[in-house]
Amino acid sequence: MSGHSKWHNIQAKKGKVDAKRGKIFTKIGKEIMVVAKMGGSNLEANPKLRDVVAKAKAANMPLDTIQRAIKKAAGELESVTYEEIVYEGYGPSGIAVIVEVLTDNKNRSASNVRHGFSKYGGNMGSNGCVSFMFQKKGEIIVEKNDSLDEDEFMMMALDGGAEDFISEDEVYVITTSPEDFGSVRENLEGNNIEFLEAEVKRIPDNYTAIDEETAVSFQKMLDMLEDDDDVQNVYHNAEFPEGFEG
Template structure:
């Protein structure tokens, strides 16, 4: 089966992950706390919390940090109340961008996101201006190794309810509906598989090619957005030039 996840394209900035690990853990902690607050701290009874914890584990977040975030969300430890908000807009060359945030001050977050767009050749749009170009999908990314048989892994994923399976240069990408994500992830986990990424995200239907000059502006905008402590996730449909590396 074929897919067009362009995982490495979308993850072009992943090399910066180590430098931003502290911020990544802070953002994941917020997400865990929200899931715990909404559905309780019992992992067995809270599928959303299980999914977020799996995402945190894929990012190598320590288990004690995960546990603290769960307790904060459940009210067992002092925490902050966060509200979820989504912003949409356009980056350089008309690229489509979606920004998910968790904030305790929507005015501050909106101003910061708008500034990140406008300062770097983009503009924040109205709700719905680009989201129609994306689909919400579960995505599980597994590193290719010699001990993994592609056909066997594909059948395992499809039997568990996956929508698609793609073999890319260095990874396998399993795509699911949001509803089936948890079931597929748990089935693969039960077979001893570990993930480079496991989360429900916005995947673009089509991509907008950008040249090297535009990439520089585009990455400055994405950096500004991701550096904001209120921003959880940034999704886009930019297609980087062939062979582009930071």
């Protein structure tokens, strides 16, 4: 794994995420519905649903909101059928970008995503144009605290099946294969570990450093894409300048 500080990029958007918490809950709720419809609404029998519920809890999503999404998927409440689509392309200065969408209208989504790319100096590409630059990995982020001994915690994570363990200034970043993510997460939960983030995501093999001017333009592009109700996740390989606030 690269020694690049993943938490630096996470911190850069944390304030924005906090400000859009209601929208975040809506997006996670859609994800819960899709996973529950595919694998059933029983948490014990659907490991992917357990993973998404853990992601929801890490985002401080209320329990009744989680349960409502599961009930919708189970047919107990009126629901919408969503299609999963992945768009790929380039931001300003050739930044690799992947946009994951859950939508009930793919024409609307394609138009909105294409506009988000083009408005700020990017362009949407064909399937596969940048996805080879990313790997799907489970990532669990835990805040450092005095009660958590670093060496013991590292051994707990690695012995539980984690691929990598990185200690950063404020957090520990635990990386797993997608297949082992659920078991590693559940093992840590069983040891009363709380997460800042816990999900399977696309992690770039290498990061591209960008200057302040490019960062400003690219952040506007990210904000526009992430504000779209159909967009679930946006992944990229940009490394923002140290101290960039957006």
